[in-house]
Amino acid sequence: MNNRVLFIDDDERILAGFRRNLHGSFEVDTAVGPEAGLAKVRESPAYAVVVSDLRMPGMDGVAVLSKVREMRPETVRVMLTGFADLEAAIGAVNEGNIFRFLTKPCETSYLVGALTAAVEQYRLVMAERELLEGTLRGSLRMLSEVLSLLRPEIYGRISRIAPYVRPLSRLCGDPSPWQTEAAAMLCQMGFIILPDAVISRVERGRTLSAEDAATYRQHAEVAAKLVANIPRMGGVAKAIAYQEKNFDGTGFPQDAVRGKELPVGARILRVLLDFDRLVSAGAAKAEAYKTIKQGAGLYDPDVVVAFGEVLGEEGKYVIVPVAVKSLRDNMILAEDMFVTRGGQQLKVLPKGYALSSVSLAHIAKLARYDPVTDPVKVIVPSGD
Incomplete structure (x- = not known):
C-alpha cells in the first residue's frame, strides 16, 4: 500500500523533525519551500499525502x-500551520479541498493518527477509481467487441493503433491516459452509420464527393454522442469528437478550438489514425511517419516527436508463426486471416487485429467446418 507522505515547509529543522519522528510509520519525503515541493509532486511517483505549511515565502x-x-487529484492534502485563524482554514478548505487542517506544534501521536486517516482516505479513493476504471474498461471492451463483429476492418484499425496509445500518452504527459485509451477503443463507433461505399473510399484513400464527405464527417459526432451517454465519460466523448480536428483549428467540428486547447487524447488520435491510414494504403512505416512529420498545421508537433520515440521501440517485437490452436488473447495478427469456403478465400480478420476471447471463439467455430489460415503470423514481444 502506498504510504508515501511529502512534507513541504520552508524550515529545514521542522522537516528534519518530521523525518525523525515519523520514520518507520510512513515513507517520509520532504521539500524545502513551495517550488521544491511542487517539483517533487510533479516528477516523483504519486504521494498518498502531501502536507504543506500555510505560511511560506x-x-x-x-x-x-x-x-x-x-x-x-487523487493525493490527499493536509494543511499544517502555526497560525490557526479561521479565515486561513476556510480559504484552505475552499480553494485546496483540504482533508485536514492541523496546527503547530502538533504532537507526534496526533500527527500519526491524522496521517493514518489520510493514507486510508487515499486508499479508498484509489480503490474507487480502480473499480470505476475496471468497470468502464469491461464495458468498453464489450462495445469494441460488438464493433469487431459488425465492422472487422474498422476494428482492425483500432487494434493496430492500440499498442501505441499508452506509451504515447505517457510521453505526452497525458493527465488521463485511461480516457485516451477508452477514446481509442471507441473512436470508430460512428462508422456503423456509414455506408460501405463511403468506408471503402476512405480506407483506400480515395477523394470523397461533397455529399460523401458530409456523411463521413458525421462519424465522430455520432460516436461522441453515444459515448457521452455513459456516466463520467465526458472527457472521452470530447476526445472522440475532436479526433479529426487539425492542430491549426481547421477541420471539423468547425469551431474556435485549436492547438493545445484540443484534448490531448484527440491530438494523439489525430496522429495515430492518419498514420494507420497511410500504412494501410501501402506506405512503409518510415514513409508514413515522414508524411506525418511534414503535415504542418495538421498535428501537434510534440505528439509527432513522441510518436517517433514510440516507433523506435518497435524493434523489441518479432513476428512468429503460431498454430491456430495456440493463439491467445492480445496477440496481434501480422497478416490477414482467411477461411476457405466453396473454393474461395474469405477474410476472417484483418492484419493488425488484436485477438480476444470473442474472436478466438469465432475462429474456433469457423475451423470446425472450414479450413482457416494455419499457422498464422502474429506479433509478440521479442523475449517471448
Whole structure:
C-alpha cells in the first residue's frame, strides 16, 4: 500500500523533525519551500499525502495544495500551520479541498493518527477509481467487441493503433491516459452509420464527393454522442469528437478550438489514425511517419516527436508463426486471416487485429467446418 507522505515547509529543522519522528510509520519525503515541493509532486511517483505549511515565502500553502490537486487529484492534502485563524482554514478548505487542517506544534501521536486517516482516505479513493476504471474498461471492451463483429476492418484499425496509445500518452504527459485509451477503443463507433461505399473510399484513400464527405464527417459526432451517454465519460466523448480536428483549428467540428486547447487524447488520435491510414494504403512505416512529420498545421508537433520515440521501440517485437490452436488473447495478427469456403478465400480478420476471447471463439467455430489460415503470423514481444 502506498504510504508515501511529502512534507513541504520552508524550515529545514521542522522537516528534519518530521523525518525523525515519523520514520518507520510512513515513507517520509520532504521539500524545502513551495517550488521544491511542487517539483517533487510533479516528477516523483504519486504521494498518498502531501502536507504543506500555510505560511511560506513566495507562495502560501493554500496555493501549493491547490496546485497539488491539479497535478495529482487523487493525493490527499493536509494543511499544517502555526497560525490557526479561521479565515486561513476556510480559504484552505475552499480553494485546496483540504482533508485536514492541523496546527503547530502538533504532537507526534496526533500527527500519526491524522496521517493514518489520510493514507486510508487515499486508499479508498484509489480503490474507487480502480473499480470505476475496471468497470468502464469491461464495458468498453464489450462495445469494441460488438464493433469487431459488425465492422472487422474498422476494428482492425483500432487494434493496430492500440499498442501505441499508452506509451504515447505517457510521453505526452497525458493527465488521463485511461480516457485516451477508452477514446481509442471507441473512436470508430460512428462508422456503423456509414455506408460501405463511403468506408471503402476512405480506407483506400480515395477523394470523397461533397455529399460523401458530409456523411463521413458525421462519424465522430455520432460516436461522441453515444459515448457521452455513459456516466463520467465526458472527457472521452470530447476526445472522440475532436479526433479529426487539425492542430491549426481547421477541420471539423468547425469551431474556435485549436492547438493545445484540443484534448490531448484527440491530438494523439489525430496522429495515430492518419498514420494507420497511410500504412494501410501501402506506405512503409518510415514513409508514413515522414508524411506525418511534414503535415504542418495538421498535428501537434510534440505528439509527432513522441510518436517517433514510440516507433523506435518497435524493434523489441518479432513476428512468429503460431498454430491456430495456440493463439491467445492480445496477440496481434501480422497478416490477414482467411477461411476457405466453396473454393474461395474469405477474410476472417484483418492484419493488425488484436485477438480476444470473442474472436478466438469465432475462429474456433469457423475451423470446425472450414479450413482457416494455419499457422498464422502474429506479433509478440521479442523475449517471448
